[in-house]
């Protein structure tokens with residue numbers, strides 16, 4: 759299976775391109791790409807990006823202003839097989855979590871992560887068989903991912919609160935600061951453990 763990092767959004771809540779914001783010396787998108795590359799053979803970036811320092815295969819949206827749904831549609835069309843999708847603003851998703859989603863997926867169904875009752879439409883697996891229905895939804899301007907998932911009877915893979923840090927979705931300055939605090943705390947903990 760190929761992996762796709764969704765990174766074609768406007769970042770309006772963040773006020774700057776969140777994919778390229780640095781955390782622990784690396785851009786958020788690079789964190790996601792690096793982890794995906796440990797699990798999947800090929801990693802693509804979805805979005806009409808050019809001229810930024812992401813040295814990757816980019817799959818451009820065919821239709822603009824259609825949101826993540828079009829990113830997923832274009833990626834399915836390009837890859838011609840099932841794809842694993844992760845958003846560029848979820849840099850704490852671990853390789854273990856990726857593998858767990860893979861293991862617990864339902865064959866030929868959209869399989870999506872859910873943590874503490876919250877659905878994450880941009881973390882999970884979209885099978886190739888949904889390409890036509892996705893295209894149809896976009897054509898009719900039905901762009902709400904959660905509604906689409908309900909209509910498609912998606913398979914939700916549940917995670918409890920112990921996974922909460924991995925589901926941190928960094929799309930506002932406040933969530934970025936929260937992430938930085940989390941990293942500092944972890945680093946402090948690591949120093950203390952190393953000292954003992």
Ligand SMILES: Nc1nc2c(ncn2[C@@H]2O[C@H](COP(=O)(O)OP(=O)(O)OP(=O)(O)O)[C@@H](O)[C@H]2O)c(=O)[nH]1
Pocket residue numbers: 764765766767768769770771772804805806819822823824825826828829830844845846847880929
């Ligand atoms: N390929 C592609 N990806 C998108 C598009 N819109 C959003 N995404 C990605 O989908 C994921 C979730 O997007 P959101 O955070 O809901 O939207 P956003 O536009 O990035 O940010 P806001 O403007 O703050 O809502 C992010 O990884 C985005 O980069 C799009 O039109 N095309």
